[in-house]
Amino acid sequence: GAGVSQSPRYKVAKRGQDVALRCDPISGHVSLFWYQQALGQGPEFLTYFQNEAQLDKSGLPSDRFFAERPEGSVSTLKIQRTQQEDSAVYLCASSLTGSLTYEQYFGPGTRLTVT
């Protein structure tokens, strides 16, 4: 079956521009996560949704970052007034339920480069 998909795969933005990154989770998956992976590092948690409810946004680095999942399926991560330090790969993951025992399935990521 189809896995997690993300678009665009690559995004170049000029400093100060707004960007929107899209995630299509696996159909029927309740939980959705966003992670940020800087070059040479492991992914770091940004935010978590269970259906349409954003239950944890403790990892969002600033108020320039905003995420939504209005209908409990597709999610969008928006970054306003991008800065160079926002350059990273943004990974989306989904999980069947909120149970702790279920693994997360990751998309290919969106590589954001801010110039």
Add this chain to the structure above:
Amino acid sequence: AQSVAQPEDQVNVAEGNPLTVKCTYSVSGNPYLFWYVQYPNRGLQFLLKYITGDNLVKGSYGFEAEFNKSQTSFHLKKPSALVSDSALYFCAVRDRDYGGATNKLIFGTGTLLAVQP
């Protein structure tokens, strides 16, 4: 706070030899541990997990991991390495907060496995 450590940035092994990628953890309570693999320009792929039960966990592509509570380790192993196993490997632990467990994963810094033909 929960954390995992991967002490080796890179592991080199010859094809056909056994491989081990090390991971140690620091958690309060029972750990939920995971291994993921990342190929170039691709997302992370789930390999295996330890939740409870047998200390030896078997996963995808012939990989297995041994949970050792006394040494707080969860090393990834494979009896015979393949060139196609060359990739970046991440150990991860499920986070906990004061209310119990949350769902987010905390990842190590990754270990690059290079298998030489």
